[in-house]
Amino acid sequence: MGAGHGHKLHYHGHSVVHRAPAHLKILVLLGFTVLVVATPGEWYAAFGAYLLVIAVVVGVSRVPATYLLKRSLIEVPFLAFALLLPFVAHGPRTDVLGLSVSESGLLAAWALLAKGTLGVLASLTLAATTEPHELLHGLERLRLPSQLVQIMAFMVRYLDVVTGEMQRMKVARESRGFSARDPRQWPVLARSAGALFIRSYERGERVHLAMLSRGYTGRMPRIEGRP
Amino acid sequence: MHVPNGFLDAPTSMATGAAAVVCVGAALAGARRELDDRTAPMAGLVAAFVFATQMLNFPVAAGTSGHLLGGALAAVLVGPWTALLCMSVVFLVQSLLFADGGITALGTNIILMGVTTVVVGWLLFVLLRALLPKRPSLVPLEAGLAAMVSVPAAALVFVGLYAAGGTADLSLGELAVAMVGVHTLIGIGEAAITFLAVASIVAVRPDLVYGARPLLARRELEIRATATEATA
Amino acid sequence: MNAPVLDVRGLAYAYPDGHQALFGVDLHVHRGERVALLGPNGAGKTTLVLHLNGILSADSGGHGAGAVSVSGLPVEKANLAEIRRRVGVVFQDPDDQLFMGTVRADVAFGPANLGIRGAELDRRVMHALDQVGMAEFVDRPPHHLSFGQRRRVAVATVLAMEPEILVLDEPSSNLDPASRRELADILRSLDVTLLMVTHDLPYALELCPRSVVLSGGAVVADGSTYDVLADEPLMRAHRLELPFGFDPRNVTPRP
Structure with a gap:
């Protein structure tokens, strides 16, 4: 993973x-x-x-x-x-x-x-x-609004997970002889996107639970002392 | 169709940049109403998902391919304000880290593929939701139709911007026909992906779909009533 | 004897969709105990764990009965912040638990939510990382670490909150044998009450003197891990299977 x-x-x-x-x-x-x-x-x-x-x-x-x-x-x-x-x-x-x-x-x-x-x-x-x-710290220092920084932090964090998931699904498709060449293959791609979404969503929910378990109340705490 | 640096002239880039700042500012204020403690991770995930699927190119016609824009999808999933924030973050990261879309064209890209698709997609979705029977099972269809229209709408805005600040003089009529034509096809792909993505989520976790929540409140109460009876 | 660290009485819960997962669970864990929570898939283990720190409760949308209290403090909305400090839950997938840019920021997340700042925050972070042997990785991004290292950092993120009870969901899953043993050494060295949800029965025997079997949403056995694992009819009835060639009777207990 x-x-x-x-x-x-x-x-x-x-x-x-x-x-x-x-x-x-x-x-x-x-x-x-x-x-x-x-x-x-x-x-x-x-x-x-x-x-x-x-x-x-x-x-x-x-x-x-x-x-x-x-x-x-x-x-x-x-x-x-x-x-x-x-x-x-x-x-x-x-x-x-x-x-x-x-x-x-x-x-x-x-x-x-x-x-x-x-x-x-x-x-x-x-x-x-x-x-x-x-880069995130840089943007934070440049006063990018904290909501955007927060969304971006989660996005950067999950990009690897989502793209990894997508890559594995692509390999699975192509090892069964699939290649995306014309519109007839859209349904397959669309279903892949749907599956990708469910997986990402479920992970999002587990992350949310893990955050709540550590006292998250909807605001990112300010953590100082970072290098 | 990420617009690169130098594609539009400076005044147009500055105007779209200013417009984008206003829109994102409004979204920051508006998102407070959509935010609960679940939203930040979910919004990050929607952003990551839109980002990933924008790399998923699908073939359209001979030689050209399109990618998901995702504005309508994001709006239905997390609400229009948060969706606009997600889209803006996606374009910011794409321009900074992937050189996809120029930094000076960031405002243009936010207006084109973020604001336009989110606004058009969400308004159409809300309209369809009001007109069609109020059933959660219809939400994916409404989202798909909204997504389909949002893409050629973005293409039209692109033509409009090009008319205002294009750096080469093309025949606008031809450009409009070509762009809208190609993007109508892309819109169909967008509709299919949006439909299936929303359908698969509504089937498993309808409570996670922002656009389906108003239809759900009633249903959940019914379930609760039977659950109470069963265990009481 | 003072109040048990964990006191679960008659806990029942049905999800909003009507599916009932718990049917009156009783469980008491005393200070310093290490308890394994065993049970087949779908037995309600995760539902139970999510009640221990109040993520699920009768007010969370489902339909519930019974009560949970931690060191005498009932788990209810007004006490949630303190409950979540006292009960540290380590989830199965470290990627769910580690979401900040650096190990330091991730470990600091919990105590910072408790309002701890500055030097005390730094002390907590470094102490927690020391306990799991990950102090040298403090400024690395978590996704650069190996899976076993990430699992250890996930444990540290919870230790930094200085919980009274540590709840681990499948701590040994996906670990290679060396990482699995290293984690066991770490868990044994911690001076904390431990509740460990696991399918890894040899791991339960190695770490936990006591086991509780949850099946069909109710506790069906509670006793010494050795007795539970050696009770073949019980094990069979609840789809618990020892790995091939493993016999608890042949294992010499740790001194």
Whole structure:
């Protein structure tokens, strides 16, 4: 049961980047991303500089680049969207490699690609160097309302359990020759989701009982003396 | 359909960000009415579940796939205010740890996939619950229908936002048709998952489904009466 | 002799759906005793345990009769906070019990709910972890620990509340033999009254001089663990089976 070894996105290490306070890292990430997004798409050199900054931070953190690249695949659906833009956008057209494409679409695609990729890399660097519970403390220190922090704490705690459960159900499905390729398989996926929910709910209830048994009254106690 | 950084222009991102702050603020106040000491762990679990199922991509048509949004489902399970908090937490974690949806687009994503699906889903659910016979066994159907409509509604809001602050000029008519078309299909998947998830919970533990509780109060009293007779 | 630590009288309970789980249970546990609660699945063991700290009661929605008191204090709504301090329940799955980000925060959760803060809280946390031999893991996230380690931390989360009676639900389940023995050593070293719900009959014999058998919602046997396990007709009648090759008559009792 849920004997996960930490967070799949977290890359264990002891570098300066790992040890920096989480709330600082969140603020830096936010500032960096805002800067990247606010930069006009035509300032090509600026994007090169941003990439260099990320490369330096990643280098200092000693997280392998391949580790980050593998995880940035999450961006792929939007890459596809970006690649389509030059062909479907309107406005004056230009020729690239013999293909007629929209100029504004081309620029938009480039900007989307550059900004999206930089954002993804920056976030993944944070994820790789910060344990989820440190992130929670960081957000708490940044005055995220306590109800949200509480929900998030439980969510982070149970994500491993729920995804583990889901993975086992997937393995069980696929070892019986199932693969999700077309809508006819929806009922199977939907029933899996239902079963997943029941399991998660029952666990939630047991957790609730365990909390009540230790005097929980509906408010998380403030526990000081944490490192 | 998580919106990444830089997809919408700065004014639009800021406007949706401000709107999201207002909505989450309202939800924080509203959730106090839904909260009992059971809610925080349950809300965390709903968030974890929505998070996990958002990774469960289901095939739609040639080459495209959609994922569960979960707003209507969460609203029926824990109540609309708490649901919005759950959804916001999901998007926050996704943007920080999984780079799914940009941080500067967090407000946009909360409005699109959180507020829209929760509000549309919950209102439609309450409407259906009022119109249809008051039986707990109909709750999954009502939840499913509400979920089905909530997805294309989110797609329409997306088109609206894109019209206001898109960074490439696409034909809005085509975009609307494509988005709503694809998301109607996704909505059917969403409806099926919501229906089955709610049905399996209502079957085992109807008291855990927020949206079914008003229908349950009466039923529970009847059971109590027979239980008293049996043991007295 | 002063009041028993645990005094259950005529406890009956039916769930809100009408299903009746307990039919008049009587159970008394005195200070310093270690008692095993045995019984087949569905015997009402969990329902009984949840009554001991007032999670289930006649006011919790079901229909109940009888009374539970802990060191003379009746289990009722007004006393719940004190009852939950006195009765420490360790649940079967440590993942249900450990939900905070670090071992320290998890162990501090119970005493902090009691209003304990600062240096005293730290002392309680470290003392509880020392008792289960997990002090060096205080700043680790619980989900990084092995299953056996998590079970020990789960015990510590309850010890930190300094309970008068420790109630353990299936403490040996899913443990490998070494972890199972380590936990037995820890439980034996604790100076606390113990009620242990278990299917692990050799474990009961090893740790608990006295056993109570619950079956069909009522106590059907209460005596020395050795006598209970050696009573073949009783064991058979209540679906209690010793593991293959295990005979209590061949076990030399611990000095």
